[in-house]
Amino acid sequence: MSKIEFDFSNPENAIKLSFFLGNGQVVLITSCDARKKVQGILTASWMTPTSHFPLLLTISVGNGREGSEDDNYRSSYALIEETLEFGLNLPSKQLIEVVGKIGTLHSNQTDKYAETGLTAIDAKIIKANLIKECYLNMECKVTDEYVTGDHTVFVAEPVFVRLDEDVFVDGKFSEKHRSKQSQVHFGDIVDMWNMW
Numbered sequence: 001m002s003k004i005e006f007d008f009s010n011p012e013n014a015i016k017l018s019f020f021l022g023n024g025q026v027v028l029i030t031s032c033d034a035r036k037k038v039q040g041i042l043t044a045s046w047m048t049p050t051s052h053f054p055l056l057l058t059i060s061v062g063n064g065r066e067g068s069e070d071d072n073y074r075s076s077y078a079l080i081e082e083t084l085e086f087g088l089n090l091p092s093k094q095l096i097e098v099v100g101k102i103g104t105l106h107s108n109q110t111d112k113y114a115e116t117g118l119t120a121i122d123a124k125i126i127k128a129n130l131i132k133e134c135y136l137n138m139e140c141k142v143t144d145e146y147v148t149g150d151h152t153v154f155v156a157e158p159v160f161v162r163l164d165e166d167v168f169v170d171g172k173f174s175e176k177h178r179s180k181q182s183q184v185h186f187g188d189i190v191d192m193w194n195m196w
Contacts, residue, residue: 003137006161006168008055017161018049020173021057021090026099026184029059030087031079031107032128039120039129040107042076043099045186046151047088056143056157059086063152075108080154084142085126088158089134093182098133100192124160135177136163 008014029042046060064074080086091099098116105112113120113129120129123139130137140156167177176182 001135001164001166003162004165004168006136006163008158008161011053014055015052016173018052018055018057020178021047022049023180023183024185025090026186026189027059028089028091028099028102028131028134029061029076029080030089030128030130031076031083031085033079033082034127036127038075038079038107039111039113040076040079041102041112041116041118041131042107043103043189050155054157056155057088057140058153058155059088060148060151060153062150063147064150075106077152079107079128080142081152083127085128086140086142086154086156087123087126087128087130088136088138088140089131090136091131091134091184092177093184093188095133096184096188097192099184100189103189103193124162126159130162135167136161 008017026045027047029044031040032038044059049057061077063077101116102112105115119132121132123130126139138158139160140158142154142156144155146153166174
C-alpha cells in the first residue's frame with residue numbers, strides 16, 4: 001500500500017492524531033546508532049501523547065539501571081540516547097506474531113528486520129529506519145527525558161508522519177484503523193510471552 005504524508009501542523013489534525021495514538025496501542029519503536037550500523041526495533045506499550053500544541057508524546061524505555069543486570073535490556077535505550085531520535089510505527093493485528101517475537105529478541109544481538117521479515121524503509125528526517133508493514137510511521141526527535149527507576153521516559157516531538165493511504169480518509173481516521181479489533185494491545189501479547 002502507498003504511504004502518504006500526514007499534515008499534523010494543522011491544529012485539528014494534531015488533536016485527531018494525539019487522540020488516535022492515545023488509546024493504549026502497542027507500538028514498534030525503531031532506533032539506530034549514529035553511524036547507522038545497528039538498527040533496533042523495540043516492542044513498547046508505554047507510549048502516550050502528552051500535548052496537543054506542540055504535539056508531543058512520551059515513550060518509556062528500559063534503561064538497564066535499577067534492578068537490571070542484563071545489558072540486552074538497554075540496547076534500544078542506548079540507541080535512542082545516542083541519537084536523541086526514534087521512529088514510532090503502528091502495527092496492525094496481522095503483525096501480532098512479529099510484534100511478540102520482536103519483544104523477545106535483542107537489537108544488539110539480532111537483525112530484527114531479517115529475523116522477522118519486516119521491511120526497513122528510509123526515514124525522511126531521522127537516521128533510524130521505519131517499518132513498511134506498519135500503517136503509520138512517525139519520525140520523532142527527543143526534547144526531554146526523565147529517569148524513572150529502571151526506565152527512562154523520553155518526551156519527543158514528531159517531525160514527520162506518513163501513513164497508509166487508507167488510514168486518514170475524508171478528514172478522519174478510518175474505522176478500520178480506529179477499531180481496537182485491528183490494533184495490537186498489550187493484552188494481545190501477554191500470553192505469547194508467558195507473563196502470567
